[in-house]
Amino acid sequence: MSHPQLNHGKIIESAFTAPRWARNRHIQTIWPRFFQKRLPLKFSMERLALPDDDFVDLAWGPKPKKLTGLVTLFHGLEGNIRSHYANDLMAILSTNGWQVVMMHYRGCSGVPNKLPRAYHSGETEDPSHFLDVLHKRFPSIPKVAVGFSLGGNMLLKLLGENPAQKWLKAAVAVSAPLKLSECAQSINQGFSRVYQKYLLGSMKATLKKKMEYIDYRRLIQLKPSDLNDITSFQHFDQKVTAPLHGFADAEDYYEKSSAFHYLSAIHCPTLILHSIDDPFMNHLIIPSEENLAKEVTIELSDRGGHVGFMQGSMASPSVWLHKRIKRFVERYLPIETEVNR
16 A cells, blocks of 8 residues: 655556456457547648658647647557547547647658658657647647557656656556567467557558668668568567667667656656556566656556457447546646636
8 A cells, every 4th residue: 555655656446447348358459449430530730840851740639719738649559640549539638728739650640751760669759859849839838648558658758768848747658568578578479469460560561661762771681571571579679670770689679668667757747547458468567656756656457458448338338548538637737618718
């Protein structure tokens, strides 16, 4: 039990309970992606130039009549604005006077980026630049960030690297792979290999497309045909991610990019939502309270899958995650009420 005077964060039990039809972790993970109806959303795209002459694409949600707060979203591996969690959360949070914006990582908006490098779980330079731009454009508007999966790990690492940051008032990380080495092993076992194959297929297709106009031979010693032999994240990270982004090997990349090591340095209120049955991970990625800065709270549920947290009936399902995140954001961003409209 945590004592209020202790100088570390808390791990608390989540209020989420899975309905009988969605107690299986794979149903929780797959349902929102393939079966849950997307909420209607209108967004606009902006191309943001980066210091190294590359670019990232920003998806801006509906513009509020009176801007009271800004929410930034960071998607997961191979995600984009049409990913179920990004589309629906942007739609839900584009109320109360909040402007929502999501940064696509390099090459994730459907347009290949210019340089050989891509993005990875620990890449915080592009998000830092993006947050700098937002701070300059909206200096007096309070901001909260939400990161999903890879984006959650990245966001936590970013906050730990910059404990004195002025960008954000608070942050949420959902289903974050806090120990990348453990996650690479877990997703290479049993049914979880289905997710790995799906995501790897997307990553390899993107790289093959870029190989048509960039010579990668000196950088990663691979031909396009060699990518067909890569069947696991660990193999991809060893052959592609590590050499392309300056790491000695996959383990070096995992060690230096895992947010687990940065959780004790975070100074802004941060909520980590995690399910113990997440099929991308195992229980070893969950830190102890002593690993957490006092501003960090982990909300643990027994069930929920990976970025799942489905509730309701099968005929009328709903996503608990959206309501929980909105409730958290409301604590830190002003709400435009009917009275002052």
